Amino acid sequence: xxxxxxxxxxCIDGKDDFLIIPIPSNxxxxxxxxxxEEAIDIKEMDKQDGFITFRSDGSKVSIHAGNTSxxxxxxxKPLMDGHVLGTNDVxxxxxxxxxxxxxxxxxxxxxxxxxxxxxxxxxxxxxxxxFKLADIFDQVFKKKSTKxxxxxxxxxxxxxxxxxxxxxxxWARPWLFSRFMLITVVLGFLMYIAMNIFNNRIMLPGVMxxxxxxxxxxxxxxxxxxxxPRNISIFSIISSVFAGGVASLLVTLILxxxxxxxxxxxxxxxxxxxxxxxKLVIVVAIFGRNTTLxxxxxxxxxxxxxxxxxxxFESAGYAFAQLLENSMSITAFSDNIILRGVMAPxxxxxxxxxxxxxxxxxxxxxxxxxxxxFNKFFLRIMLSxxxxxxxxNSPLFIFPIPIFLDLKFLLLGILGLSISMRLIQRGLKxxxxxxxxxxxxxxxx
Numbered sequence: 392x393x394x395x396x397x398x399x400x401x402c403i404d405g406k407d408d409f410l411i412i413p414i415p416s417n418x419x420x421x422x423x424x425x426x427x428e429e430a431i432d433i434k435e436m437d438k439q440d441g442f443i444t445f446r447s448d449g450s451k452v453s454i455h456a457g458n459t460s461x462x463x464x465x466x467x468k469p470l471m472d473g474h475v476l477g478t479n480d481v482x483x484x485x486x487x488x489x490x491x492x493x494x495x496x497x498x499x500x501x502x503x504x505x506x507x508x509x510x511x512x513x514x515x516x517x518x519x520x521x522f523k524l525a526d527i528f529d530q531v532f533k534k535k536s537t538k539x540x541x542x543x544x545x546x547x548x549x550x551x552x553x554x555x556x557x558x559x560x561x562w563a564r565p566w567l568f569s570r571f572m573l574i575t576v577v578l579g580f581l582m583y584i585a586m587n588i589f590n591n592r593i594m595l596p597g598v599m600x601x602x603x604x605x606x607x608x609x610x611x612x613x614x615x616x617x618x619x620p621r622n623i624s625i626f627s628i629i630s631s632v633f634a635g636g637v638a639s640l641l642v643t644l645i646l647x648x649x650x651x652x653x654x655x656x657x658x659x660x661x662x663x664x665x666x667x668x669x670k671l672v673i674v675v676a677i678f679g680r681n682t683t684l685x686x687x688x689x690x691x692x693x694x695x696x697x698x699x700x701x702x703x704f705e706s707a708g709y710a711f712a713q714l715l716e717n718s719m720s721i722t723a724f725s726d727n728i729i730l731r732g733v734m735a736p737x738x739x740x741x742x743x744x745x746x747x748x749x750x751x752x753x754x755x756x757x758x759x760x761x762x763x764x765f766n767k768f769f770l771r772i773m774l775s776x777x778x779x780x781x782x783x784n785s786p787l788f789i790f791p792i793p794i795f796l797d798l799k800f801l802l803l804g805i806l807g808l809s810i811s812m813r814l815i816q817r818g819l820k821x822x823x824x825x826x827x828x829x830x831x832x833x834x835x836x
Contacts, residue, residue, distance in 0.1 A: 405487025467557030636700015690751020737804025
């Protein structure tokens with residue numbers, strides 16, 4: 392094993408297994424074959440492959456590969472020349488796997504994650520680190536080809552599941568959700584215009600279907616893109632939307648019938664208890680015995696799928712009820728769809744995603760057991776989803792604002808999404824810690 396007090400480059404698997412190369416401070420290290428400067432020969436690189444440079448400034452190391460034809464990847468992605476290597480980065484040179492060992496004092500870049508704030512006290516989730524909305528959404532307005540979109544949807548299939556060491560462990564840059572949102576909103580608007588121009592009510596089901604699914608599915612695709620392990624296919628996700636959405640509505644009806652007294656006591660706020668339990672029951676029923684989807688972010692995506700189906704079918708039901716109650720009023724019908732569509736990113740999808748993610752952090756690669764429901768961390772997050780839902784449905788209002796009706800809904804939405812982002816961050820750390828264990832095991836064998 393390497394000396395943790397020195398800055399070193401270590402091969403942990405491959406032709407140069409167990410090779411540890413000291414990296415000089417404020418100087419360059421060349422590996423391979425450099426005719427102009429001294430370089431360290433490694434078995435992975437032949438003479439014709441050239442050389443790779445590791446440049447240290449005393450505290451950080453960057454990698455430069457402009458002088459080699461060898462394939463180099465960082466965390467499963469092609470190297471961008473000059474990449475600054477972190478303690479969690481996995482370097483793949485050809486078929487060999489390497490890592491940088493920083494001195495102990497700099498070994499943990501995650502210590503800042505444990506800074507506490509008021510939300511930490513409520514949920515047990517660490518403060519966000521290196522989180523910038525501008526960075527996360529920087530791909531939204533960039534041009535993407537049809538092939539890019541298709542490749543994005545290939546994730547999770549049997550041939551497109553990266554290994555643990557190849558995962559890019561950083562904040563994802565989602566963009567596909569915005570394309571889907573734009574397409575569905577435009578299509579829904581065109582159908583609505585056509586329905587009014589031609590006064591043809593045959594268009595009503597289409598408007599209702601697109602209108603109620605557009606935003607929930609867009610949010611679901613966002614969570615799919617944020618799923619770092621990329622191990623759940625689009626087929627599994629869409630199947631869960633429809634099967635899970637219908638099943639959770641049925642469970643909700645059963646629970647409402649069985650515990651009707653909750654509505655008598657809490658009114659509409661009782662949905663925060665009944666519906667959140669119903670949706671989580673279905674997540675567990677469908678995926679609780681699965682031991683391969685072991686990551687917290689997997690649970691988040693599965694919960695988002697069930698929440699998406701529930702939200703869309705519920706919204707369709709309310710829209711249809713508006714038609715019946717208002718003598719087939721198209722205005723009441725469309726207003727309901729638009730309002731619930733605008734609020735969809737802040738409701739069922741994230742509430743269920745958060746609760747399921749918390750349960751999956753507890754569950755890991757084990758089969759679900761009832762004892763997991765009594766874990767304090769899970770209970771905190773599950774309770775937060777219930778409370779957010781209960782306050783959302785309550786008659787409490789703060790101040791009227793455009794689009795969201797009242798400031799209450801906007802604040803609750805931001806709070807819910809903040810919990811989601813912290814859970815995603817916890818998921819990144821979970822993968823980092825697991826990969827460290829795997830890398831250390833590889834290095835010691």
